[in-house]
Amino acid sequence: GDNGAENEASGSAEDTGETHEIRVAHLVNEDQSTHVALEEFIENVEARSDGQLQVEAYPNGSLYVSDREAIEAVQTGNLEMTIPAVAPLSGFNSSFMVFDLPFLFETKDAAYSALDGDLGNTLLDELEEDNLKGLAFAENGFRHITNNNGPIEDPDDLEGMSLRTMENPVHTDTFQALGANASPFAFGELYTALQQGTYDAMESPVSLVYTNNFYEVQDYLTVSEHFYAATILLTNPDFFDDLPEDLQEIIQEEADNYREEQRQIASEQDEEWMEELEDEMEINELSEEQKEQFIEQTSSVYEDYEEEIGSDLIEMAREANE
Amino acid sequence: MTILVLFGTLFLLILINVPIAMALGLSSIFTIIFTTNMDLSIVAQRAFASLDSFPIMAIPFFMLAGILMGKGGVSKRLLNFAAALVGWITGGLAMVTVVACMFFSAISGSGPATVAAIGSFMIPEMKKRNYGEGFASAITAASGSIGVIIPPSIPFVLYGVVASVSVGGMFLAGIIPGILIGFSLLLISYVIGKKNNFTSDGQVFSFKYLMKTFWEAKWALLIPVIILGGIYGSVFSPTEAAAVAVVYALVIGVFVYRELNMKNIYECFVEAGIINGATMIIIGLSISFSFLMTSERVPVTIAEYLTDLSSNPIFILLLINLFLLIVGAFIDTISALVVLAPILLPVVTELGVDPMHFGVILITNLAIGFITPPVGVNLFVASNIGGTRIEAISKAVLPILFMLIFSLLVITFVPELSTFLPETFL
Amino acid sequence: MSIYKLLDRRLEEIILVITMVVMVVLIFYQVLSRYVLSNSLSWTEEMARYVHVWQVWIGASFAVRMDKHIKVEMVKDLLPPMYRRIVELIALLLWFFLAVVLAYIGTVVVLDMIGSGQTSPAMRIPMWIGYAAVPVGGILMSLRLVQQIVKHFKKPAEEAS
Numbered sequence: 060g061d062n063g064a065e066n067e068a069s070g071s072a073e074d075t076g077e078t079h080e081i082r083v084a085h086l087v088n089e090d091q092s093t094h095v096a097l098e099e100f101i102e103n104v105e106a107r108s109d110g111q112l113q114v115e116a117y118p119n120g121s122l123y124v125s126d127r128e129a130i131e132a133v134q135t136g137n138l139e140m141t142i143p144a145v146a147p148l149s150g151f152n153s154s155f156m157v158f159d160l161p162f163l164f165e166t167k168d169a170a171y172s173a174l175d176g177d178l179g180n181t182l183l184d185e186l187e188e189d190n191l192k193g194l195a196f197a198e199n200g201f202r203h204i205t206n207n208n209g210p211i212e213d214p215d216d217l218e219g220m221s222l223r224t225m226e227n228p229v230h231t232d233t234f235q236a237l238g239a240n241a242s243p244f245a246f247g248e249l250y251t252a253l254q255q256g257t258y259d260a261m262e263s264p265v266s267l268v269y270t271n272n273f274y275e276v277q278d279y280l281t282v283s284e285h286f287y288a289a290t291i292l293l294t295n296p297d298f299f300d301d302l303p304e305d306l307q308e309i310i311q312e313e314a315d316n317y318r319e320e321q322r323q324i325a326s327e328q329d330e331e332w333m334e335e336l337e338d339e340m341e342i343n344e345l346s347e348e349q350k351e352q353f354i355e356q357t358s359s360v361y362e363d364y365e366e367e368i369g370s371d372l373i374e375m376a377r378e379a380n381e
Numbered sequence: 382m383t384i385l386v387l388f389g390t391l392f393l394l395i396l397i398n399v400p401i402a403m404a405l406g407l408s409s410i411f412t413i414i415f416t417t418n419m420d421l422s423i424v425a426q427r428a429f430a431s432l433d434s435f436p437i438m439a440i441p442f443f444m445l446a447g448i449l450m451g452k453g454g455v456s457k458r459l460l461n462f463a464a465a466l467v468g469w470i471t472g473g474l475a476m477v478t479v480v481a482c483m484f485f486s487a488i489s490g491s492g493p494a495t496v497a498a499i500g501s502f503m504i505p506e507m508k509k510r511n512y513g514e515g516f517a518s519a520i521t522a523a524s525g526s527i528g529v530i531i532p533p534s535i536p537f538v539l540y541g542v543v544a545s546v547s548v549g550g551m552f553l554a555g556i557i558p559g560i561l562i563g564f565s566l567l568l569i570s571y572v573i574g575k576k577n578n579f580t581s582d583g584q585v586f587s588f589k590y591l592m593k594t595f596w597e598a599k600w601a602l603l604i605p606v607i608i609l610g611g612i613y614g615s616v617f618s619p620t621e622a623a624a625v626a627v628v629y630a631l632v633i634g635v636f637v638y639r640e641l642n643m644k645n646i647y648e649c650f651v652e653a654g655i656i657n658g659a660t661m662i663i664i665g666l667s668i669s670f671s672f673l674m675t676s677e678r679v680p681v682t683i684a685e686y687l688t689d690l691s692s693n694p695i696f697i698l699l700l701i702n703l704f705l706l707i708v709g710a711f712i713d714t715i716s717a718l719v720v721l722a723p724i725l726l727p728v729v730t731e732l733g734v735d736p737m738h739f740g741v742i743l744i745t746n747l748a749i750g751f752i753t754p755p756v757g758v759n760l761f762v763a764s765n766i767g768g769t770r771i772e773a774i775s776k777a778v779l780p781i782l783f784m785l786i787f788s789l790l791v792i793t794f795v796p797e798l799s800t801f802l803p804e805t806f807l
Numbered sequence: 808m809s810i811y812k813l814l815d816r817r818l819e820e821i822i823l824v825i826t827m828v829v830m831v832v833l834i835f836y837q838v839l840s841r842y843v844l845s846n847s848l849s850w851t852e853e854m855a856r857y858v859h860v861w862q863v864w865i866g867a868s869f870a871v872r873m874d875k876h877i878k879v880e881m882v883k884d885l886l887p888p889m890y891r892r893i894v895e896l897i898a899l900l901l902w903f904f905l906a907v908v909l910a911y912i913g914t915v916v917v918l919d920m921i922g923s924g925q926t927s928p929a930m931r932i933p934m935w936i937g938y939a940a941v942p943v944g945g946i947l948m949s950l951r952l953v954q955q956i957v958k959h960f961k962k963p964a965e966e967a968s
């Protein structure tokens with residue numbers, strides 16, 4: 060290539076082969092598991108390719124401020140890689156809406172077996188038709204409810220509470236079904252909105268509550284595990300296919316390692332940060348019976364979206380719980 | 382090479398009278414074509430995505446509300462009251478602008494929105510009373526930059542997130558520096574007023590007149606109460622507050638003061654739409670420019686160079702201030718913040734600087750960037766609202782800029798101004 | 808009023824007013840619904856944002872006609888009238904070039920997006936509907952600039968000072 064960065068890179072490469080620049084953009088900060096594991100991915104990919112692959116990370120949304128934009132950039136070939144949450148992918152392929160369904164996976168292991176098995180493979184195949192290549196599924200973990208009114212033990216506790224959701228109709232409908240006054244709201248303004256009481260409640264993974272200091276403006280955290288938030292390491296298929304096969308192999312293998320590594324760090328961080336949050340917030344867990352009420356009351360969401368998502372996909376996901 | 386093309390074409394185009402928004406777009410396009418193998422479609426994508434933002438919508442709403450208040454008789458009464466309050470002091474109208482902007486800052490997280498809200502009635506009024514169009518727009522643009530320092534502030538939230546610093550703490554940290562900057566602007570208003578003889582046509586202070594104008598302005602004075610009360614009383618977000626302000630301004634203008642009718646309401650909406658288009662298109666097209674800088678790692682390189690230079694904290698902070706002032710002249714606040722905070726913070730914390738203190742320094746710098754040409758959003762907004770040419774404002778803004786830089790130095794070297802409130806209350 | 812005059816004066820103007828009204832109504836309704844009706848719609852904010860993007864691009868086009876774009880006139884004004892006219896023309900032509908490029912790449916992006924079928928997060932409407940603001944704005948701006956270039960040639964040199 061005639062690109063300045065590539066020339067620079069080729070100087071340091073020991074191989075005579077062409078160097079390839081990979082920019083990886085994502086939204087989370089450098090302490091979070093997504094980035095920590097990414098740094099290791101970069102180190103391994105660069106070392107194993109003898110510098111033929113030059114990977115540069117752009118964390119904190121410094122290159123693209125939203126997942127939707129970054130996915131679009133990868134799709135159109137303006138960006139080589141991104142690690143979005145899977146939720147925004149449903150705008151690109153409606154099958155991914157399956158992950159938006161409430162209480163889909165009972166445990167992380169169930170989620171892993173679905174994502175790394177038939178369900179994941181089916182979805183990855185579908186993605187190729189949208190000019191996107193998924194290399195591996197990692198995670199943001201389970202999402203929980205935080206609020207300022209009191210511990211949530213029963214769907215009735217959510218009644219009339221103004222709750223912020225992501226801009227995702229399944230999420231909004233889920234919390235409407237639970238009786239909350241749920242609506243999407245811009246993430247950048249969320250802290251202020253919670254502080255000022257524009258919203259009473261929100262739902263998010265532990266990492267977000269901790270790294271974005273939401274515990275300062277939310278008093279209660281309910282370990283509800285209502286959504287499992289996967290992430291995905293995405294690349295552009297044309298870019299990937301144009302790489303020499305040995306480099307493709309390195310990337311795919313390191314992506315698989317990334318998946319294992321990231322999930323482990325994510326789970327460790329969830330545990331560590333949950334402990335820290337215990338000093339800042341009142342935390343309650345749902346008993347089996349309590350959780351059952353939430354599941355029951357949100358079953359209407361499955362009925363409403365079954366046709367759009369496809370019952371076969373939902374079935375594949377649910378089987379992982381067995 | 383990329384940077385040379387990017388900046389070279391930008392300056393050249395601006396000099397030959399190409400609108401600033403278009404110069405940013407054109408220089409990005411030339412740079413992409415001639416020095417990178419990126420696809421041009423990125424310019425169109427970013428032009429949409431950067432404007433696809435909820436917080437940004439506060440700006441057209443506050444613009445519209447300001448225009449409606451101006452035509453609907455609100456500003457007239459508000460100004461009479463303001464004039465009765467401080468108008469008798471030398472440079473009084475400029476002082477009213479400063480105080481109004483400080484007040485408004487407490488409800489708006491955005492500098493340009495503050496300029497839009499206050500400027501649309503204060504700039505014409507100052508021009509009418511011979512403050513000079515350049516100074517009138519410049520003092521408003523400068524006062525508006527307090528909007529991101531006094532809480533709530535969108536950049537403070539961003540900094541807290543990016544730098545892993547308590548956002549609540551950042552809000553508290555901004556209060557004293559915000560007030561300090563406000564007082565420095567009051568001082569410069571007095572000095573410039575004295576020098577140019579901005580007196581008040583022999584007007585003297587009268588309590589009776591003050592009460593009379595207060596009563597006449599009561600509906601107008603309710604606006605900040607509703608907006609402030611609405612935001613702090615946990616009813617709505619700044620953007621929503623701005624929309625409520627539009628509705629309130631319409632109701633007051635039509636039913637109470639009876640100065641608005643279908644015809645001038647239509648005209649207000651058109652005017653707000655045009656100004657919004659001309660202002661926001663700068664954001665839409667500057668994003669590609671910032672994107673190229675980020676992907677070329679320009680800020681990173683500069684920051685690395687800076688720390689190689691010296692290990693003296695005072696020297697480094699001064700250098701960083703200089704660097705940030707230059708960056709703030711060209712890049713929009715949000716991109717600069719997101720890119721620079723994670724790079725510079727580790728450098729300064731190693732030198733013993735408090736992260737909250739550094740956040741205030743960083744955002745004060747970028748707030749000053751709102752009024753430094755060529756890319757100074759507050760200047761653009763003030764220029765559009767006041768119908769003042771950008772170079773007239775740029776000239777008039779210089780003494781004010783010096784005053785702000787002086788405040789910045791005070792904020793830099795007296796960390797307690799930033800750390801006292803958060804350390805006391807957190 | 809002739810058709811040309813109507814298009815020249817009113818087309819963008821009416822769109823600006825309508826978009827502004829829609830934005831205010833949506834966001835005001837969003838506040839009302841959260842408190843008074845206690846039942847929020849999930850798409851008000853997204854719709855307001857897309858309408859706003861359209862407003863910006865249409866407004867940017869109309870701002871050409873109304874001469875509201877922010878420029879630095881200082882250097883140009885120092886030139887003798889003849890050179891000033893040339894510089895003005897070059898600036899207009901470069902600006903026209905940008906508008907055409909935006910119209911073109913905007914169209915490419917929209918066509919790509921129609922092909923990929925991306926939908927918006929909240930309303931689930933085709934994403935190209937929002938993006939189309941860019942090519943439409945680019946086309947309108949190009950037309951406005953042709954108008955300005957014609958005006959530039961019609962304007963006698965001495966009047967230009």
Ligand code: NA
Nearest residue numbers: 486489528531
């Ligand atoms: Na503020």
Ligand code: NA
Nearest residue numbers: 709710750756
């Ligand atoms: Na600036």
